[in-house]
Amino acid sequence: MEKTLDLFTVGESGIVKSVAGEGKIKRRLFDMGITNGAEILLRKKAPLGDPLEVTVRGYELTLRKTEAACVNMNVQAETATVAKENGK
Amino acid sequence: MKKFALAGNPNCGKTTLFNNLTGSTAHVGNWPGVTVDKREGVYKKCAELVSIVDLPGIYSLSPYTPEEVIARNYISDDKPDCVINIVDATNLERNLYLTTQVLEMDVPMVIALNMMDAVEKNGDKIDARELEKRLGVPVVKISALRSQGLSELMDKAYNESKKQRFGITVLEESNIAHLIADVKTALTGEDVSNPLFHAVKLVEGDEIEVDMHKEVLGVVEAFKKTFKDDIFGTDFEALIADARYKYISEHFAPVFERKTKEKFKMTKSDKADRVLTHKIWGIPIFILILFAIFHLTFSEDFLFLGSIFGLPSLVDLGMADPITEEPLTYGAKWLSVVYNGGVMSPGVMINNLWNDIMVGELFGWIQGLVEQSNMSDWAVGLINNGIIDGVGSVLSFLPPILVLFLFFSILEDSGYMARIAFILDRMFRRFGLSGRAFMPMIMGFGCSVPAMINTRTLADEKERTATVRVIPFFSCGAKLPILTAIAGAMVVAFGAGNADLITFAMYILGIVVAILSVLFMRSTTLKGETPPFIMELPAYHAPQFKNLMLHLWDKTKHFIKKAFTVILASTIVIWLLTHFSFSWKLLEDEQVNESIIANIATLLQPLFTPLGFGSQLGEYGWVFVVAAIAGLIAKENVIGTFATLAVCLSAVGGLDFGSLVLDAADGVDAVRAMITATGITGPALIAFIAFNMTTIPCFAAVGTAKGELQNKKRFNFTLLFWLVSSYIVGAAVYTIGSWWWTCFIWIAVLAGIVTFVVLRNKKLAKKEALL
Numbered sequence: 031m032e033k034t035l036d037l038f039t040v041g042e043s044g045i046v047k048s049v050a051g052e053g054k055i056k057r058r059l060f061d062m063g064i065t066n067g068a069e070i071l072l073r074k075k076a077p078l079g080d081p082l083e084v085t086v087r088g089y090e091l092t093l094r095k096t097e098a099a100c101v102n103m104n105v106q107a108e109t110a111t112v113a114k115e116n117g118k
Numbered sequence: 119m120k121k122f123a124l125a126g127n128p129n130c131g132k133t134t135l136f137n138n139l140t141g142s143t144a145h146v147g148n149w150p151g152v153t154v155d156k157r158e159g160v161y162k163k164c165a166e167l168v169s170i171v172d173l174p175g176i177y178s179l180s181p182y183t184p185e186e187v188i189a190r191n192y193i194s195d196d197k198p199d200c201v202i203n204i205v206d207a208t209n210l211e212r213n214l215y216l217t218t219q220v221l222e223m224d225v226p227m228v229i230a231l232n233m234m235d236a237v238e239k240n241g242d243k244i245d246a247r248e249l250e251k252r253l254g255v256p257v258v259k260i261s262a263l264r265s266q267g268l269s270e271l272m273d274k275a276y277n278e279s280k281k282q283r284f285g286i287t288v289l290e291e292s293n294i295a296h297l298i299a300d301v302k303t304a305l306t307g308e309d310v311s312n313p314l315f316h317a318v319k320l321v322e323g324d325e326i327e328v329d330m331h332k333e334v335l336g337v338v339e340a341f342k343k344t345f346k347d348d349i350f351g352t353d354f355e356a357l358i359a360d361a362r363y364k365y366i367s368e369h370f371a372p373v374f375e376r377k378t379k380e381k382f383k384m385t386k387s388d389k390a391d392r393v394l395t396h397k398i399w400g401i402p403i404f405i406l407i408l409f410a411i412f413h414l415t416f417s418e419d420f421l422f423l424g425s426i427f428g429l430p431s432l433v434d435l436g437m438a439d440p441i442t443e444e445p446l447t448y449g450a451k452w453l454s455v456v457y458n459g460g461v462m463s464p465g466v467m468i469n470n471l472w473n474d475i476m477v478g479e480l481f482g483w484i485q486g487l488v489e490q491s492n493m494s495d496w497a498v499g500l501i502n503n504g505i506i507d508g509v510g511s512v513l514s515f516l517p518p519i520l521v522l523f524l525f526f527s528i529l530e531d532s533g534y535m536a537r538i539a540f541i542l543d544r545m546f547r548r549f550g551l552s553g554r555a556f557m558p559m560i561m562g563f564g565c566s567v568p569a570m571i572n573t574r575t576l577a578d579e580k581e582r583t584a585t586v587r588v589i590p591f592f593s594c595g596a597k598l599p600i601l602t603a604i605a606g607a608m609v610v611a612f613g614a615g616n617a618d619l620i621t622f623a624m625y626i627l628g629i630v631v632a633i634l635s636v637l638f639m640r641s642t643t644l645k646g647e648t649p650p651f652i653m654e655l656p657a658y659h660a661p662q663f664k665n666l667m668l669h670l671w672d673k674t675k676h677f678i679k680k681a682f683t684v685i686l687a688s689t690i691v692i693w694l695l696t697h698f699s700f701s702w703k704l705l706e707d708e709q710v711n712e713s714i715i716a717n718i719a720t721l722l723q724p725l726f727t728p729l730g731f732g733s734q735l736g737e738y739g740w741v742f743v744v745a746a747i748a749g750l751i752a753k754e755n756v757i758g759t760f761a762t763l764a765v766c767l768s769a770v771g772g773l774d775f776g777s778l779v780l781d782a783a784d785g786v787d788a789v790r791a792m793i794t795a796t797g798i799t800g801p802a803l804i805a806f807i808a809f810n811m812t813t814i815p816c817f818a819a820v821g822t823a824k825g826e827l828q829n830k831k832r833f834n835f836t837l838l839f840w841l842v843s844s845y846i847v848g849a850a851v852y853t854i855g856s857w858w859w860t861c862f863i864w865i866a867v868l869a870g871i872v873t874f875v876v877l878r879n880k881k882l883a884k885k886e887a888l889l
Binding site for chain 2: 048049053054055056057058059060061062063065066067068073074075076077078079080081083087088089090091092093094096097
């Protein structure tokens with residue numbers, strides 16, 4: 031299934047399919063490792079629902095929903111660890 | 119002398135390495151972007167002296183933020199003898215992304231694999247030899263924090279610096295390799311240094327590069343017409359970034375051997391985050407932490423034990439004079455350090471120990487010696503009442519400044535500061551800023567100067583200007599004496615209120631004014647889109663004791679140096695101006711009203727009438743004007759000036775100071791003297807604090823603002839902005855405090871301005887839409 035990163039629920043992960051957006055923002059996303067094929071896990075949302083915290087290439091990154099909307103993703107199944115936590 | 123540059127991602131330990139190599143005490147923190155300008159130090163343990171340049175942390179050599187441009191220009195134009203690329207081993211892939219870009223430059227290079235201790239602690243392994251083979255440059259495992267592997271690193275770098283290295287690129291395997299080769303050949307023909315690096319940037323369509331090499335641009339443009347990639351089309355920037363990361367995950371990432379096979383592991387840091395950035399509790403916890411910090415620093419009733427259990431004060435116990443509240447015995451004096459109707463918080467204990475016991479006694483003793491000596495009267499006056507009382511009243515605030523600073527350093531070192539940005543971003547966005555702007559703002563509580571410099575991490579020009587302008591509203595360490603001295607004096611003089619509550623409220627007022635000003639600027643003169651917020655959240659780690667002590671020592675050194683230079687000079691000048699008339703006649707203390715300063719300040723006094731410390735204060739009212747002006751040099755001067763003037767006023771006949779003893783250098787007593795002499799009201803005093811907090815900051819901060827804004831018109835406008843906003847805030851505080859109903863007038867005016875701005879913006883938007 032395909033959707034943009036801002037529509038992910040906490041614990042969902044996926045593979046980057048493409049990155050859209052205006053030059054500066056797109057370049058920053060690339061530089062931070064959000065490129066085609068990178069695996070991203072939505073870790074949590076900030077207390078007011080925005081920005082998001084994701085794990086990408088083994089580190090934690092925060093970005094806003096508006097920027098996450100530039101990232102097209104192929105959705106994967108929920109990863110085991112996070113799903114288990116959410117179950118608690 | 120050889121020159122080595124330290125380059126690497128933000129927060130990868132560059133500055134820790136820099137401090138370790140050069141023995142400096144540069145500021146280190148655990149959030150991305152502490153170093154925003156390059157700085158130099160000397161390493162002495164090589165065969166010859168080596169100058170080490172610490173570059174700001176960057177993720178890439180893109181042209182989008184000022185610090186990236188600084189680092190990039192330094193490496194390509196200043197030609198260091200070797201670049202030490204620090205790579206955070208715990209975050210290999212993203213760190214090597216920058217490495218692949220630096221590799222393209224014709225400069226000797228060594229990789230320092232930092233944080234190896236953390237990697238090994240996790241049970242993971244990195245094959246450094248294999249990485250070295252694949253990268254083609256030396257790789258050295260180090261731990262900057264524990265000073266491991268540093269001499270090996272420097273030896274390797276020194277060896278490399280004697281060789282010449284030509285740039286190599288990981289884009290060799292991509293489908294634009296021959297385009298890059300063609301452009302490189304063209305650039306080499308033009309005699310450009312670092313041809314490979316510039317070739318890649320030109321292909322990327324990098325703004326800076328396109329301007330620089332217009333003549334070669336044709337080659338790229340011609341190629342782009344014939345080129346079509348299946349995925350990226352002709353988006354070369356995307357194609358190149360993608361190719362880099364692909365190469366890294368295929369060729370470099372395999373050297374990292376993870377112990378656990380789980381892809382997304384829960385670390386300790388994640389567990390801490392589950393509480394600290396919790397959906398519901400995140401914000402209350404943040405507010406609680408801020409309150410706890412202020413409570414631990416300022417409260418004279420620790421944990422509210424005194425109020426809860428109704429503990430007796432020293433006067434109740436018969437251990438202090440009922441009128442002056444001075445402890446009667448030496449034992450009682452010691453007791454008063456830790457207890458007086460409530461247990462003192464640690465911050466206040468240190469403060470009392472420093473002021474009542476150490477500095478108080480020492481200065482009293484020196485003043486006694488001076489008095490007994492056979493110097494002429496005016497010299498005794500200058501030394502005792504000018505210098506010692508002035509500088510002493512400033513030094514007396516060293517403890518709270520240090521304690522507060524210590525807490526902020528802990529927040530910063532632990533990594534919590536970055537989480538605050540994460541939690542608050544949503545709120546900041548409403549004001550047209552990003553959560554990142556929070557960092558320089560909170561730094562403003564320490565000192566405006568580094569805070570303003572730190573705004574360079576903000577990529578958006580308008581966001582930066584707005585942030586620089588409001589930073590002084592975040593009351594800095596030097597303004598703290600104004601707050602505590604006046605709050606303390608108000609509690610004693612009017613018998614009302616609570617000193618730490620007043621102080622806390624003033625901090626909040628500063629923040630509110632900052633928010634309102636940002637909102638106003640972002641919807642009028644500094645309109646623009648909300649800047650993006652894409653930021654790394656570093657892992658939490660326990661603050662390093664050594665690091666904290668370095669921060670504190672640095673701050674202490676800076677403060678004491680300032681006390682004995684700028685502030686000492688100002689107190690002398692002010693004393694002279696208060697003791698000479700226009701006809702250069704030396705005046706007695708009680709003739710202070712005839713002095714030069716009194717005459718000038720009296721002229722300006724009416725200007726401050728709407729703020730409550732103008733004409734209504736009568737013949738001694740000018741003291742507040744003098745203090746505010748002295749504050750433009752350094753904010754510590756405000757209370758220092760009061761201390762100097764208090765002694766003069768106490769000599770004037772007809773003023774009844776009651777129980778007040780003015781022999782000790784005490785800011786609170788100095789303010790009480792001002793209250794007695796002028797009869798200033800509570801609201802006017804609060805307005806005076808508010809005015810000083812929001813007006814033009816000290817010399818140093820104004821100079822920094824000028825440097826950072828880089829535009830004369832914008833800077834002049836900033837000065838005007840500070841003057842106007844402080845005047846308005848002071849007037850609002852005074853009028854509302856004196857006559858509560860005037861708040862309706864202020865609200866009406868505010869509403870009027872808001873409506874006007876909103877309507878005007880709507881009209882402008884409509885006009886734009888029509889175009």
